[in-house]
Amino acid sequence: MANLTRQSLQLPTEVSSEILQNTQEQSAVMQLARQVQLPGTGVSIPVILSDPEAAWVKEGDSKPVSSATVDTKKLVAYKLAVIEPFSMEFKRDIPALYDALVARLPLALANKFDATVFGKVDKPGEDFDTLKAVTGQDIKTDAYKGLVAADLDISEHDGIVNGYVISPRCKSILLTATDTTNRPLFINSVAEGAIPMILGAPTKQSKGAYVTGTPNTVGFVGDWTKAIYGTVEGVQVTISDQATITSGSETINLWQQNMFAVRAEIELGFRCDTTVFNRLTVTA
Template identity: 65%
Template sequence: MAIDMNRTTIALPGQVSSEIWQKTQGSSAVMGLARRIALPGLGVTIPVITGDPEAAWVGETDKKPVKRGTLATKQMTPYTLAVIVPFSNQFRRDLPGLYDALVQRLPNALGKKFDQTVFGGVTAPGSNFDTLKGCTAQEIGTDAYKGLVAADADVAAHDGILSGWVLSPQGKAVLLNAVDGNKRPLFINSVAEGAVPMILGARASYSKGAYVADSTSAKKNVVGFGGDWTQAVYGTVEGVQITISDQATLEDGGTTINLFQQNMFAVRAEIEVGFRCDTTVFNKLTVTGT
């Protein structure tokens, strides 16, 4: 775990930095489902399986078949995702309170933005970062079950196996409202559970980043995603890097914060991260809004 700090101010314990990184991974639905690899600072070329070899039956003494799978390659490039959080100097006197605040605030900010980028809610940082913005859409607002089955079938048609769903809070509400002909909930066993742990045999995760509002006249708001997460990979260079300063001047929208003058300090957290996937084995779930 790399830690870059101004040692003249606050020494951040290694376990706190590690906890921030672990919670960043925990707050990101994408990081929880995709496979993680170590990412060199200059990037790496990763293989993408586009076709599997096929076995065949052979008779005794017959030649065994030679069948090659097909591969493509993609370049995964690390891009920097960062956030700066200012604190009053009172936190400096209460180190346990500061550490708790860091662990609570920083991971959510990093994890949410990473998910928003993967799901197409914000612009990708570069051409070597895949997003699911253009994947096949399935409407679940009118018939949730039909739309989910259609997503599962489309992933299968592209030689994938749907292994996980990511729902936004809005998508969760749609599924909680889905009922059968006798007005019984389709996706929960009881009101006490109040969750959708599994959908069509695949586990469901939740992320605010999975909601993408449609600004066009169609109003097809994206409320979730489903896909074959074995075909998705993310990589990080060094985990989370932390820098602490009490001398900087920050621009917060239209407000200027002079840390020294205002008896404050700021913590900058950043990760170098990349994401690649086969977008054909993912579907997005939409609901027509107003």
């Protein structure tokens, strides 16, 4: 990774905020999970394993005492970063530069965060939960039966399904699912071509939800009230035209090639109760 030198060109605060907002809007996980603000050292968060239980009592009898079972997890922020080179023409036209940053950087950050949560890429550390090994339900043979099985498994672990994240492959499978009279199960009309809801729960799409394996994972479903992500600050952006950067096997000397590079980074953490999530799978 190149050592970028901070230059005089700074992004307006509203542009940095818009990059963060767009990252959240393009990340399926961020749309469904709860956000908290983190201190730099992280924070311990309570994880409720079981709820207190009420009981009927007769007049004059002692009232029952019941406590929730609570564990704690450390929510730690890990740094996620990307460097993107631009031609100097963008720097001369500042509005065009801002528009390019707002359009391009959020997707790169959102895709990597989602892919990490779903286990498509390695997690950054031990204090970061992923859904890579949660219970799998096959939807290739009978999509409806697989979805109901996932709902049942999550409910048996004291969860309530309130969100699906599907890959484009999963969308294709669900679009072709029909009932006994060949009517589509998950869309109202072919013209819509979208699946906004599955079994009454909202649906988001993410390329990161497709994870190769035996079998392949094409989507995730769960109780997102038991998932949380944390951020230390917004997206931090640094711009340089003096560095040498490496992209794969290519080396780019910014000054020599009349270019500049933008480095965007954000500190993120993710924790959840993995027992209330399922994977949607298909055999290869």
